[in-house]
Amino acid sequence: MKIISLLFALAFILINPFTLLAQHEHHQMPMQKKDTAKAVTNPAAKKSTPNITNKAVRSDSLTDRFDAPNWVMLMASRKVNKRGLFSFSLMLSADELVMGENGYPLLFQSGETYNNKPLVDRQHPHDFISGLSVAYTHMFNKDIDLTAYLGYPGEPAIGPPAFMHRISSINNPDAPLGHHWQDATHITFGVATLGFRYKIMKFEFSNFTGREPGEDRYNFDKPRFNSWAYRFSVNPTDNFAIQFSQAFIKSPEALEPEENITRTTASVLQWKI
Ligand SMILES: [Cu+2]
Numbered sequence: 001m002k003i004i005s006l007l008f009a010l011a012f013i014l015i016n017p018f019t020l021l022a023q024h025e026h027h028q029m030p031m032q033k034k035d036t037a038k039a040v041t042n043p044a045a046k047k048s049t050p051n052i053t054n055k056a057v058r059s060d061s062l063t064d065r066f067d068a069p070n071w072v073m074l075m076a077s078r079k080v081n082k083r084g085l086f087s088f089s090l091m092l093s094a095d096e097l098v099m100g101e102n103g104y105p106l107l108f109q110s111g112e113t114y115n116n117k118p119l120v121d122r123q124h125p126h127d128f129i130s131g132l133s134v135a136y137t138h139m140f141n142k143d144i145d146l147t148a149y150l151g152y153p154g155e156p157a158i159g160p161p162a163f164m165h166r167i168s169s170i171n172n173p174d175a176p177l178g179h180h181w182q183d184a185t186h187i188t189f190g191v192a193t194l195g196f197r198y199k200i201m202k203f204e205f206s207n208f209t210g211r212e213p214g215e216d217r218y219n220f221d222k223p224r225f226n227s228w229a230y231r232f233s234v235n236p237t238d239n240f241a242i243q244f245s246q247a248f249i250k251s252p253e254a255l256e257p258e259e260n261i262t263r264t265t266a267s268v269l270q271w272k273i
Contacts, residue, residue: 067104069123069173070094071130071164083139091131096217099125104174111180112212113254123175127217129153130187147195147204152223153213154191157204157231158247160267162186167271182265185247187213190223204231210250210260226250241269 070093077087095103102114103124112124133151140146155162162183163169163176176182190209195202210227231245247263 064100064102065105066099067106067174068098069104069126069175070098071126073131080136085137085139087135087137089131089133089135090129092128093126093130094128095125096128101125101215101217106174106177108177109175109179111184113215115215116255118255123179125217127153127187127213129220131155133191143199145197147193147197149191149193149195151188151191151193152220153187153189154193154208155186156188156191156206156208156227156229156247157193157195158185158206158229158245158263159183159231159265160241160243160269166269167273181263182267184212185229185249189213189221190225192225200235202231202233202235204233206230206247210252211254212252214254224250239271241267243267 071091072093073089073091075087075089077085080086103119103122105121106123107121109123110118110120112119114122114124131151131153133149133154135147135149137145137147159182160166163179164173164186185208188208189211191206192208193204193206195204206229207225208227208229209221209224211221211224214221227247227249229245229247229249231243233241233243235241244266245264247261249261249263251257251259252261253259
């Protein structure tokens with residue numbers, strides 16, 4: 001296949017020494033020690049103080065405190081006849097290689113597991129192959145086109161673009177705290193989406209695998225195609241994107257396989273560079 005345009009959308013490894021430093025200072029703060037001492041000497045406080053700390057975050061191991069989320073994305077597209085566009089995308093992440101199997105420290109973050117326990121105050125590493133997809137768009141006229149998309153893994157039509165594709169991640173590559181609830185579906189092993197665009201509006205419908213990626217970040221999880229989603233978006237100007245979406249996700253969490261989730265999201269993105 002002749003690739004006529006090859007685009008590196010994001011190609012960086014971001015190491016954030018300030019986060020490391022902040023974690024370190026926090027750990028060393030004398031105030032912290034004083035508070036802990038108080039809590040221990042006052043039995044009432046001891047009983048009522050919930051354990052909101054995460055051992056892993058406060059551990060002295062340097063690897064547990066290392067924060068360097070990273071990803072690289074490759075996109076290629078090719079015109080097919082006069083009205084078609086074929087595109088391919090690949091997204092790779094060396095999160096696990098760089099930061100280990102339990103990801104990086106992120107206060108109040110949750111989502112996915114490490115050694116079959118929920119991750120708390122940490123962001124899980126992303127899969128080595130975080131995206132591998134093909135899409136075909138057929139233009140009927142300048143106002144109307146139809147897109148078919150297949151991803152393994154890929155991103156179903158739920159929510160705003162995942163945080164790593166948002167412009168805000170250029171300055172802050174750490175996952176936002178809403179990641180697990182809002183756009184965690186961006187790595188889904190098995191997605192098929194149909195999208196219909198009319199002028200500035202787009203309607204998409206996805207069939208996908210509900211289960212989130214497993215702890216093995218180097219494999220391809222089993223495709224199940226047991227969940228559904230739709231998204232309605234409007235892009236009124238070049239720097240405004242509005243969407244409303246709903247997803248019916250079957251058994252997303254490995255630790256709570258009986259639970260299904262209906263996720264409803266609405267977002268407005270505005271950017272300026
Ligand atoms: Cu993610």
